[in-house]
Amino acid sequence: xxxxxxxxxxxxxxxxxxxxxxxxxxxxxxxxxxxxxxxxxxxxxxxxxxxxxxxxxxxxxxxxxxxxxxxxxxxxxxxxxxxxxxxxxxxxxxxxxxxx
Numbered sequence: 001x002x003x004x005x006x007x008x009x010x011x012x013x014x015x016x017x018x019x020x021x022x023x024x025x026x027x028x029x030x031x032x033x034x035x036x037x038x039x040x041x042x043x044x045x046x047x048x049x050x051x052x053x054x055x056x057x058x059x060x061x062x063x064x065x066x067x068x069x070x071x072x073x074x075x076x077x078x079x080x081x082x083x084x085x086x087x088x089x090x091x092x093x094x095x096x097x098x099x100x
Contacts, residue, residue, distance in 0.1 A: 001060040004073050005029065012090050013056060013075040020082045023090075024056045024075030031062060032070050039072045053077065 007013075013024040032039055040057060043049040054077035062071045081088060087095040 001058065002064050004058060004060050004071050005062075007073055012078075012088070013058070014088060014091055015056070016083075016087070018083065020080055020085075021087055022056075022080050023078045023088050025078050027055075027074045027076050029071055029073040032072055034067055034070055036070070036072075039070075044072075044074060 007026045007029065009026060009028070011026040013026055015022040015024070030039070038045050038047055039059075041047040041049075042051040042055070044055065044057060056075045056077070058073040058075070060071050061067065062069045079088075086092060
């Protein structure tokens, strides 16, 4: 998460669970104070608004190990694939290296 500020629009965000792989596409990021909790709403900054997209919200400290501010990164759901099908092609080679 310490490199979250290096994400670029369209980068894949891949989440592995026991059941499968979720892929999101990075949309944007922002810097906020730690008390800006509305970024965690289903529609960030719009509590009570019904979501249209499935959004993932990633948060990290900025600067690293600091409580001064947070970097908030958003991605939009793209796909899910069962674990039995293996990781998404975009990261398959990297995942194969994990076991070596």
